Amino acid sequence: MNSFVLLAIAIFSEVFGSSMLKLSNGFKKLYPSIGVVIGMGSAFYCLSLAMKTIPLGTTYAIWSGVGTALTALVGVLIYKENFNVKKGLGLALIIGGVVIMKLSAGGSH
Template sequence: MGYVYLALAIIAEVLGTTALQACDGFTKVLPSSIVVTGYGLAFYFLSLVLKTIPMGIAYAIWAGVGIVLIGIAGAIFFKQIPDIPAMIGMGLIVSGVAVINVFSKTVSH
């Protein structure tokens, strides 16, 4: 169940961060509400994740996947297209998360 909660935490964080771009300094009510709700849910689910997945591993996955999804959301919703070095960097982050999940004995499966 830990990985289900982790996926929910990541989704909530990505929604919150995407809305953060649109809330215009918390001057727009709907995007601001999504930011607060998204981050609240993200941290709630992350707290549940930490019952079964070690903190460092959970955070590495959360941050790594979140960075890539935020990059995609920025490209789709705000036309913020990452350049080649940014895409390579994101690829390295995904590779690092994959190495952790495949090879680390710290990960509880």
């Protein structure tokens, strides 16, 4: 499987796990707690496979950056957290950084 596909799966699994973490209420609710374990376990497994061919710094920067941005968007869209100019600017900077990291990895695969 393509390493960037594995990285995408790792990102979405981490976002799912983080979202379930909020619902777990400190691991007091069973099903969301199971979702945390499955999401984070899948994320780290796929991340480790992606790192076989994508450089460590690139993999981790993309995973953490996109994961952070998507998790923040889940917070705004699903959990109705506040969205303001500062949060929007921060997300734009994260996405810009991820694009630059992806471009820096371009020729090595």
